[in-house]
Amino acid sequence: MCAQTRLSLSKERFWAAYDLSGSEKEATEKAQAICVEQTVEYPLDLIERDDIRQQILGRVISFTRVTATSYRAVIDFPTEAACDELTQLLNMLFGNVSLQPGIRLVNIGLPKRMLKSIQGPRFGRAGLRELVGVAERPLLCTALKPMGLSAQELAELAYQFALGGIDLIKDDHGLTNQLFCPFEERVERCADAVYRANKKRDGRTLYLANITGPADSVMSRARLARVYGAGGVLLAPGLAGFDIMRCVAADDAVGLPIVSHPAMQGSFTVYPDQGISHGVLYGVINRLAGADACIFPNYGGRFSFTKQACRELVDATRKNMGSVRPIFPVPAGGMRLDRVPELVDFYGDHAILLIGGDLYRQGPNIVENCAHFLRLVEQSAARK
């Protein structure tokens, strides 16, 4: 064997909290296994090098009982092992662990230097508010659909939504580059429609183009969206990958806010004793990846998120993460206008309310329906 190079890593470590199902003995074993699994993935008794044992291995820094059948272990890992790569950070937090039942990632903490290396959201809450020119109240969002409409028809809808005062108008996440509604034609027409409506009513509505698509097209679609005058982009990192969102957020030729869509992320949160908590997945990981706002299914809708999960998620979107900006939570999923007062009460001012189908249900005058939505939000926000 060649001469050994001794490691001399910094003492800086990041930590992850895992909820572990089972007896105290089982949970203890799981915690110890995570220390190995997420780093060296190698039989501990065969590691002869003290420097690897001491510097690379995960370390259980706290272990507490949560319920009669679950325990929480906080484990720290060497910062250098994640080497400033989001993909490798995700791998260390939850890569192989994802394959094991009864382990849920419920919190993470990154040291200052690591946070400084992360660009995160380009706009965040404050930046997005500036773009739409709304200082305080919750923002309004809706979606262009149903799939099957032509680019021209969607643009006509976008015009009416913008005229009605919706702040953010996004493509439905299923609209990508279908022949019956091609990306470029759709984005050009919708951006133009929103531009015209903004001019007419002196508004600042943003049209968000869905750029979820092939890995070698996401960035070019994002730049095209900018060229055609879109005010932002929609991206589903569960489909396209989290790191490509980071690239879009960091790209000056795009320079647009990003709204994240939860498609294909659901299996991480769906069972409470496995996966990743709602706060960590939607509030922290999406934020680290550069989302300025993060769509998730509201409680009480068809997706079975609980109130508690939504609360935890909202808290995570704003928790202090150094220079990584707070982002907007975007509750969605079968929300109705008659629930707006309750939603404003629960989410407060710093949320984006995404209402799709129900905006069409109020009657044939879409402009008036949107104005009604806006009045409801303004009244509910004022009443608080």
Added chain:
Amino acid sequence: MCAQTRLSLSKERFWAAYDLSGSEKEATEKAQAICVEQTVEYPLDLIERDDIRQQILGRVISFTRVTATSYRAVIDFPTEAACDELTQLLNMLFGNVSLQPGIRLVNIGLPKRMLKSIQGPRFGRAGLRELVGVAERPLLCTALKPMGLSAQELAELAYQFALGGIDLIKDDHGLTNQLFCPFEERVERCADAVYRANKKRDGRTLYLANITGPADSVMSRARLARVYGAGGVLLAPGLAGFDIMRCVAADDAVGLPIVSHPAMQGSFTVYPDQGISHGVLYGVINRLAGADACIFPNYGGRFSFTKQACRELVDATRKNMGSVRPIFPVPAGGMRLDRVPELVDFYGDHAILLIGGDLYRQGPNIVENCAHFLRLVEQSAARK
């Protein structure tokens, strides 16, 4: 509203089978909801256009009872809605559905024209066998680890593994571009070491460089791997995204076989009544994305995959998918040499056996340990 454009989609549709938990009534409602959720995501009663109802919506084409509390619905969708994008296909198969409990994607079927548009694995089983020059027996694979070793130390290990007759030597999936073991230095040294060993014993061992990393580095790392003489690449699509794997597979400047790693994919399969079945995720989706071989946790190890799940996965790697090549299943995860006869018996000749830690456990002579592994596989394969 502007003039309507009537849709005139082809009659070609792809289908997905979902297992739905609940009573017959609940499962029926779930099936109908999927038809809407995965396409128009819009209140059905508000869709006035017959062409959208008839051509875009999902359709339940069969509904059967599976157990006392679960039903299987086969639902078809219009091919044009997936528009030859893997990301959009995934979205239609499981995007929003992932957010709902009690729904598991258990099979998919793509029409011929759609399969023709998919390049899939560049090598597949036959191509990979040609590269390593092994016609019939199971292939041998091991991993370079533990994290913390220098590039030079890993290269020394790679040399010994290759000399011992391992067919595929992969980077551990946690080795990316750490300062203590940088990508370029590691790949150059390991590829060179395997080249020298091959020359010495007239072997055809492949070194697989881990290219999992930032979205804007995966392709450049893949091409660098080729330049430095790596024989293949390792990629974890759960971390980097499935579509970037497709791009790597399709890139002629890379032109290397891809082994897929399951990191972060586990939450899709971990509970039997939610997510995606082992066969669809590892055998079909990874294959559509261009993996030539797919690593998964063997039954009976620390990851709790069942024998039945492994069997289903193996079947999916070889099932007829038109021009999309069959790929190798790669059972892994704490496998021991003393289980080789059983593994060969269970997986047959057309598998790659990945043994890591236990290869070190047999004694200090790694070349001899590998030769022992090879003899065990050859004997077990001959005995069948």
